[in-house]
Amino acid sequence: MADFFPDLERLRLLVYTVGVVLGSLLLGWLLKRLAFWLLGAYHRREPSLLAQSVLLHLSQPSAWFIPILVLSFLLPLTYLDGRALEVARRLVETALLATFAWGLVKTVDVVEDLVQHHYRLTDDDNLRVRKLFTQLQFVKKLAITLIIFVATALILMNFATVRKIGTGLLTSAGIASVIIGFAAQRSISNLLAGFQIAFTQPIRLDDVLVVEGEWGRVEEITFTYVVLRIWDERRLVLPLNYFIEKPFQNWTRTTAQLLGTVFLYTDYTIPVEAVRAELQRVVQSNPLWDQRVCVLQVTDSKERTLELRCLVSASNSSRAFDLRCAVREQLVGFIQQHYPASLPKTRTLVEAQDQPFMPAPSED
Template sequence: PFEVLRRIIEFMLILSFAWGLIKTLDVVQDLIQRYYQLESGDNLRARKLFTQLQFVKRVAVGLIGFLAVGLVLMSFATVRRLGTGLLTSAGIASVIVGFAAQRSISNLLAGFQLAFTQPIRLDDVLVVEGEWGRVEEITFTYVVLNIWDERRLVLPLNYFIEKPFQNWTRSSARLMGTAFLYADYNVPVEALRTELHRLLETNPLWDQRVCALQVTDSKERTVELRCLMSAANASALFDLRCFVREHMVAFMQANYPESLPRTRALLQDEETGKNTLVGIK
């Protein structure tokens, strides 16, 4: 009875110590998260730290759990003898296991590479497979993207090592964006340029870095106008582009309706032979 009680107490001490170490890691993570806020505007340093912290914590928890279970099992003589027998065939077994788990091992190595070289970080804005989203979670084997419409895109870690993707927050969250307008050749470009500047000055989403309107193309019926602007982050830029597009179209409708795209036709009177130029909206 005393031997059984001793074993139970020994197991409980080992497991309690392991549990205490894991909870200590949770406390350290919480303290760091309180000091560094991901919700702040300039969170590049926090995203770097949290990406490494998340991966290192998971490795540490895995090692603690493995060692705790190992210590418990090795306290049994039968398990120790079995372990000695396994060591004699460890060479062959390691080759077989390594071949069978090569995908898992490559993902684990990719995880280390992502954690410390950091082509992506937590809360990064990515465009992957034509989808726009934020990095929500990085595990040992996969990355979860929170897509803008609240879907989740799950990708293996190797994807970010082997394939190209867009990272909109690699060094800064600031971005430039465009809104295109198509108008008739008689459009007053300078008046539209002045209106664009006025609109951006009244909108708090504009970060006051870039404001430009240029004729970027001319087609057989219309000219292409590009409104170029900048914002502090991708979400603000999307809303700002929609705002500019809506108000510039309304400005043209109210003040220069004759500059909206139209099709011109040349009509000839059969009796007089006189030509008449007409515009069809």
């Protein structure tokens, strides 16, 4: 009977401790629900991008972080002592650091939403915006990496067996030794190339490039590679070093405006002025033309044909391509309809006396 009361007392302490833990977590969850309910009510009354982004990105991290934060404050109220309290404290601190780092990562997404809302990448003249977004994407990835790195180091410092590792990672000497140790690796050279690309910007997000004979737009720039979206929906993946070490064409480096060429090959009898006037009529009625350049010139005279070059301008490469196709189609139709005799032809002169099948002249 004497042993029964100590067991009952231990059970009471266990139930009390579990109650404190569960009550703390429940209280934190209720605080989170209340805070986000108030924020949602404010957003419904006065729509705000900041409130919308916080509700979208920080709801899940807060559902873990706030209850664990409340538990860390109320943990001393439990009857845990000695080793049990130390183990519980370290577990709570580890969970708190992990959820806090998760919240910081999602906060970076909130900042990205605010910047993207303020600057529109879909505008026609978006050179400045593409510069900013290229830097923003790289800085975002770098910030997330640093958050995870520091959080991991702080978690390691909670444990005596690996505290030296955590401390070393947070010191400049430790970071320098890690960088030096991997500097010879190709991945680190790509990372350094990423810094160079992000701030010198030979390429930017949504730039139009011609690489390895492929035409496409820059879809993504990561720490180690660039994804190029080809015109036919394929993806070309290239290492960052490629854009530092090899030549490539960037059609939107300073402006998206572009000149497009259309070559026509006709007979020497073509009336060039009539075709030039038709070119003017075609481009003036086409909304793809930006009204900068419209020129037709005879750029070559070959053995059997004349080479006519039509030079037209558009606000970007996609419009220039479509405009070229329209000009080519309509000018070919114009020549077929009005000057069919001026289509390319091959002439052969045959002397009559050289024909064995010709009948002999009559003696009458």
